[in-house]
Amino acid sequence: MRTGVPESSGAADARGCSGMKIGMITQWYEPETGAAAHPTAIARAIHKRGHQVRVLTGFPSYPQGRVHSGYTMRMRQHEQRDGIDLLRVPDVPSHDESAVRRALSLVSFAGSATLNAGWLKGADVVLTYLTPATVGLASWTLNRLHGVPYVLYVQDLWPETVIASGFIGNERLASTAERVLSASLRQLYARAEAIVAISPSMATTLAGRGARQAPVSIPNWVEDEVFTPADPGWTPQLPPGRTWFMYAGGIGEVQGLDAAVRAVALLEDRPEIGLALVGDGVARSGLEALAEELGVSDRVIFLGSRPMEQMPALMAEAAAQVVSLRDLPLFRGTIPSKVQASMACGAPVLCAVAGDAADLVTRTGAGVAVPPQSPDALAEAMRSMTDLGDAGRRRLGDAGLRAYREELSGAVGAARLGEILMTATAR
Numbered sequence: 001m002r003t004g005v006p007e008s009s010g011a012a013d014a015r016g017c018s019g020m021k022i023g024m025i026t027q028w029y030e031p032e033t034g035a036a037a038h039p040t041a042i043a044r045a046i047h048k049r050g051h052q053v054r055v056l057t058g059f060p061s062y063p064q065g066r067v068h069s070g071y072t073m074r075m076r077q078h079e080q081r082d083g084i085d086l087l088r089v090p091d092v093p094s095h096d097e098s099a100v101r102r103a104l105s106l107v108s109f110a111g112s113a114t115l116n117a118g119w120l121k122g123a124d125v126v127l128t129y130l131t132p133a134t135v136g137l138a139s140w141t142l143n144r145l146h147g148v149p150y151v152l153y154v155q156d157l158w159p160e161t162v163i164a165s166g167f168i169g170n171e172r173l174a175s176t177a178e179r180v181l182s183a184s185l186r187q188l189y190a191r192a193e194a195i196v197a198i199s200p201s202m203a204t205t206l207a208g209r210g211a212r213q214a215p216v217s218i219p220n221w222v223e224d225e226v227f228t229p230a231d232p233g234w235t236p237q238l239p240p241g242r243t244w245f246m247y248a249g250g251i252g253e254v255q256g257l258d259a260a261v262r263a264v265a266l267l268e269d270r271p272e273i274g275l276a277l278v279g280d281g282v283a284r285s286g287l288e289a290l291a292e293e294l295g296v297s298d299r300v301i302f303l304g305s306r307p308m309e310q311m312p313a314l315m316a317e318a319a320a321q322v323v324s325l326r327d328l329p330l331f332r333g334t335i336p337s338k339v340q341a342s343m344a345c346g347a348p349v350l351c352a353v354a355g356d357a358a359d360l361v362t363r364t365g366a367g368v369a370v371p372p373q374s375p376d377a378l379a380e381a382m383r384s385m386t387d388l389g390d391a392g393r394r395r396l397g398d399a400g401l402r403a404y405r406e407e408l409s410g411a412v413g414a415a416r417l418g419e420i421l422m423t424a425t426a427r
Contacts, residue, residue, distance in 0.1 A: 019050045022421060023123035023148070025138050027091070027109045027131075029057040030081060033308055034250050034279060036062040038337055039129045040081075041223045042153070045414035046127075046421075047084055054085045056120060056138065058109050061093035063250055063280050063305065076116065089116050096282055106134045113138035121146040124425045125193070127417075131155035132162075133181065136188040149193040149424050153417075154206060155220075158185060160330040164254075186210035193424035196417065199356040201333030216420070219360075220337045221413040226308050227344040229401065234313035242274040242299070243386045245350060246318035248311060249338050251281035256326040256373050259352065261287055263378035265294040273382050274299040275322070278306055278314065312345045319393055320348040320367060320385050327354060327372040335360060340408050342366075343400035348393045350381055364407075366400030 024043055028036035039057075047053045059077070060068040067073055071088075079086040091109035094101035117138045120126055128139040130152045139150040159181035163174055186209055189195060195215040197203040203215040238244050247257060257277065264275050277287070277300070284302060291300040306314060315321060321342035325331040332355025339357055342349045349367030351358050358369035368385060370377035385393060406412075 019052060020124045020421065020425060021052050021122060022046060022054070023120035023126040024053060024055045024129065025057075025113055025117075025120070025126060025135055026055065026129035027058050027106075027113075027135055028062055028129075029055060029060070029086065031068060032060045032062040033305065034063060035337065036060075037223070037308060038155075038220050041221060041410060042127075042129070042414075042417070043084055044082055044223070045221070045410040046418060047082065049414055049418055051418070054087070054120060054123065056087050056089065056113055056116060058091045058112070059088050059093070061091075061095070063095055065093055065095040067093055087116060087119050089113055106132045110134035110137045114141050117142040118146070121148060123148055125421050126150040127421060128152050129155065133158035133185060133188075136185070140188050140191060143191055149427065150191075151194045151196065151421055151424050152189070152192045153196045153198075153218075154202065154215075155198055156334060157202060157205060157330050164328050164330055193427050194420045196420060197333075199333050199335045201356050205333055216416075218413050218416050219335050219408050220340060221408055221410045222337060222341045222344050223308065224344065224410045226312070227341045228312060229346040230312040230316040234316060236317060237303075237314055238276055238317045239274075239301070242272050244274050244276045244318045245320055245322050245382055245385075246276045246278060246315060247322040247324065248278040248306075248315065248341075249336075251277060251279050251284045251287065253283050254326050254328075254331075255281075255283065255324050256352070257283065257287055257324055258290055259373045259375045260322055260324060260378055261290050261294065261296065261300050262375035263382060264291075264299050265296045266375055266379040267382065270383060270386070271299070273386055274301065276301050276303060276318065278303045278311075280305050311341070315342065315345050315347045318347065319382075320350040320396075322350045322352065322378075323357065324352040325357075325372060331355065331372075339366075340404060343404035343408065346397040346401040348385065348396035349400060350378070350385060352378060361400075364399055364403035365396065366403060367396050 026039035030040040043053050059071050073090050077088040089112035092104040094105040114137050142148045159178045189210045195211050196218050197215050198220050200217045203217040206215040267273050291297045323338045335357045343366050349361050351361040351369040352372045361367050361369045368381045370381050
């Protein structure tokens with residue numbers, strides 16, 4: 001039984017749009033944190049605009065790769081959060097380095113979601129949070145069986161992402177997987193009423209892959225109620241006496257954080273500069289060993305995962321937020337949501353990502369952009385941003401905050417996405 005908001009409300013009328021019944025399919029949802037929390041921010045922002053939202057999702061397991069405390073894997077579990085109805089369906093939880101287990105996780109959720117897609121057949125339109133790409137099978141099936149239109153919100157490019165990850169070690173198998181995924185995705189794109197990408201370059205790339213409508217770019221946003229400048233009086237959590245640069249998020253191989261650790265080691269003449277890593281992931285143990293090997297384990301600290309609500313105050317302690325990805329072509333067309341989270345908190349950004357992310361940071365004056373995977377460039381940026389002092393870094397943070405509120409906030413993104421969903425329904 002639906003218990004969401006009515007189909008129209010004063011809030012919706014005030015914004016000039018009537019309430020719709022919107023389904024959403026995503027493998028990740030709150031209480032998962034980090035990158036897995038983004039679908040939650042999207043669903044809430046749409047719901048706040050007066051639309052009724054139902055979400056088909058999995059059981060929370062990110063980032064540890066095991067089901068969160070308080071949940072038990074079962075065939076179906078109904079839940080409600082903030083007026084949004086959820087149906088959780090099972091998958092094989094895995095976020096480790098095993099290609100087999102990761103593949104089972106993606107395929108198992110795609111199967112479970114497809115079998116339960118009928119739960120969304122009363123929706124006017126379905127928004128598909130397309131990462132991983134296997135999630136699209138449920139939307140495609142729902143469209144074929146019940147005629148429900150769908151809109152794709154593409155978070156990363158497939159098959160490039162799976163091939164670049166290196167999980168498929170066999171070259172022939174990787175080539176076969178690339179062909180199969182490419183053919184399947186062309187069918188998925190062809191039946192979509194609209195395709196939204198998280199960056200301009202990604203939208204341009206997707207335009208040549210069978211889309212009926214020209215893809216548009218709407219960068220991800222963050223929970224505006226959570227990610228906001230910290231209130232004065234927060235309790236310090238980082239060791240005193242150092243200027244800390246911070247990375248907060250999943251600690252995987254694709255982040256290329258070894259360059260940041262090596263950058264700290266290059267700053268032998270600046271022992272007051274340190275690096276704090278907040279989060280967890282498969283690459284953490286290797287980075288800890290690298291810091292020990294380079295003799296900087298006192299200046300590179302690992303804080304583990306923290307609740308989202310604690311992040312603004314923790315981020316406020318750092319000189320800048322480090323955003324890092326390996327130097328791969330597919331990452332040049334993405335904007336990691338850590339950029340938006342930092343800007344929303346008024347935190348300066350040290351961006352080691354090529355392409356659209358670097359362009360955004362540079363254009364808005366939110367921080368400093370350097371080439372990815374370059375310890376020398378990162379070390380020099382850390383040095384120069386430290387020398388700016390509190391006032392200079394505050395100017396960068398203020399510029400980023402202004403740009404976030406004007407261009408990237410939940411209100412701005414949800415309004416644009418709402419228009420696209422309404423147009424998809426009309427078609």
